[in-house]
Amino acid sequence: MQTRQLTFLRSMLALTDFVLLNVCLFAGFHFATKFGIFFTNPDMYTGVAFMWISWVISTGMFRLYSEYTIYKLSDIYKATWRSVTFHVVLFSAYILSVHVVIHFAFIYSLIVISGFAFSRIVCYVLMPLIKLDFENRNANILAIASVGGHWIELLRIMPLFKEKSVTFISNKKTLKDTVEGHAFYTVPDANKDSKIDLIRCVVKVCGYILFLRPHVIITTGAAPGLLGILVGKILGIKTIWIDSIANAEKLSLSGSIAMWLADRVYTQWEHLATEPKLVYSGNLL
Incomplete structure (x- = not known):
């Protein structure tokens, strides 16, 4: 794939995933209130910061946005589920250690997994329509x-x-x-x-x-x-x-x-x- 196309594809996937992750978090906060779980503003800001940190760690560890992962759909899916699983474990451990709110940890995990499952289905449907010219590269x-x-x-x-x-x-x-x-x-x-x-x-x-x-x-x-x-x-x-x-x-x-x-x-x-x-x-x- 040409360098500009590859960079654009990697950037778009990272950006859409970042937006999706934030939507999932605030959806988790919203549904948590239905169970009578409330967070103060400092707690919310700290939770958002740790969510970003744990996502950066998990995606970096499993190279979700690497040029070689983007090269093949099956590698994107594998890296996605490894990253999502590790992120959910990290973030849930943080929530339970700080707030001991098991309901919120469960709600957030369910929303994140469902959200990324839907996004990858969309990715699977749209990717063939893009028709990017992948070139052979040395590994x-x-x-x-x-x-x-x-x-x-x-x-x-x-x-x-x-x-x-x-x-x-x-x-x-x-x-x-x-x-x-x-x-x-x-x-x-x-x-x-x-x-x-x-x-x-x-x-x-x-x-x-x-x-x-x-x-x-x-x-x-x-x-x-x-x-x-x-x-x-x-x-x-x-x-x-x-x-x-x-x-x-x-x-x-x-x-x-x-x-x-x-x-x-x-x-x-x-x-x-x-x-x-x-x-x-x-x-x-």
């Missing part, structure tokens, strides 16, 4: 792999992304020399037997993903890659797991978990591709 890729065979297999697929912006994460600093020209970050080497390092690895992987905000996460394992898949799933990022060629008899434990989380899971052994979500497309070594 930012975050590639994660542990040292050893996992890293070697990851490098084998990198020629597929030679025209993409790829950032790497692994658990050995010297591997940076094998991906010159690309951003590279390290995380602690972790496994289930090293609880402290595992916690440090979780924190670092989460931090890097929140900081980098990739559009696709691809990994050949093991623990850091699985953590990346999990965080990507929560944030609505596209995720791909490639199970190691060393797992000839069955999927690895991490691969079995990734089956439930990743958008696409690949095995390098044809006889293991017995599940609809498990794909065989050859091997890397």
